[in-house]
Amino acid sequence: MEVVSTVEDITPPELLHFSFSPVTIDLSTTAQDVNVTMQVADDLTGIQQSGGFCSAIFSSPSGMQYKNISLFDSHRISGDALDGTYQRPISFPQLSETGIWHVIEVQVADLIRNKRYYYEADLIAMGFPTELEVVSAPTIDAILDFFDESVADVTLFGIGPGNSANGRLNALRNMLEMAGDLINIPDIEGACTQLESALGKCDGDPLQPDFVTGSAVSTLYDMIVELMTELGCE
Numbered sequence: 001m002e003v004v005s006t007v008e009d010i011t012p013p014e015l016l017h018f019s020f021s022p023v024t025i026d027l028s029t030t031a032q033d034v035n036v037t038m039q040v041a042d043d044l045t046g047i048q049q050s051g052g053f054c055s056a057i058f059s060s061p062s063g064m065q066y067k068n069i070s071l072f073d074s075h076r077i078s079g080d081a082l083d084g085t086y087q088r089p090i091s092f093p094q095l096s097e098t099g100i101w102h103v104i105e106v107q108v109a110d111l112i113r114n115k116r117y118y119y120e121a122d123l124i125a126m127g128f129p130t131e132l133e134v135v136s137a138p139t140i141d142a143i144l145d146f147f148d149e150s151v152a153d154v155t156l157f158g159i160g161p162g163n164s165a166n167g168r169l170n171a172l173r174n175m176l177e178m179a180g181d182l183i184n185i186p187d188i189e190g191a192c193t194q195l196e197s198a199l200g201k202c203d204g205d206p207l208q209p210d211f212v213t214g215s216a217v218s219t220l221y222d223m224i225v226e227l228m229t230e231l232g233c234e
């Protein structure tokens with residue numbers, strides 16, 4: 001009788017937990033950290049101790065921006081190499097793409113590099129979160145850019161009796177520009193007053209005739225409201 005004893009590790013680790021916190025970040029005024037937590041277990045060799053044994057990739061809404069986070073031994077907050085929980089913050093800078101970012105891949109590997117990949121559908125099936133909402137209030141420059149682009153696209157144009165349409169379009173732009181000057185002083189109260197007036201010219205309220213119309217108006221309105229919220233207007 002021949003007894004062959006082979007001890008080999010041919011099994012990649014398993015992801016037991018994946019989460020991140022918070023699930024919504026606001027980049028209006030500063031960069032924000034998102035804390036990524038992973039619990040990973042392996043049968044024999046344990047988690048690879050260097051070179052990013054486990055990692056996660058966040059993809060921006062357009063797919064043009066990626067955030068890759070690698071978790072090392074030093075990030076283990078409990079357990080051991082055979083079953084441990086790891087946590088590490090990942091920083092999202094200001095001006096990152098806004099919208100819903102997705103965790104598109106989590107990779108885990110053991111000491112001899114047996115690897116396992118979890119894609120977004122796998123993570124969802126396992127009950128783990130994959131969506132991170134990134135929000136940021138628009139700057140006055142972004143609003144003015146949107147205004148000018150919309151005028152160029154003819155999705156925003158002036159309305160008014162007689163020949164007043166163009167004058168009203170320009171008047172609204174001047175209000176926004178003035179708000180920008182006041183923000184820079186800074187005279188936030190004055191800026192809020194200007195923005196409030198601008199809002200009244202594109203809110204669709206029949207009691208106060210709008211200065212502009214077109215398919216871009218609702219977005220313009222939303223951008224002004226977001227900026228006012230950010231400034232703390234009221």
Ligand SMILES: [Ca+2]
Pocket residue numbers: 009010011012013042043044045046110114
């Ligand atoms: Ca293994």
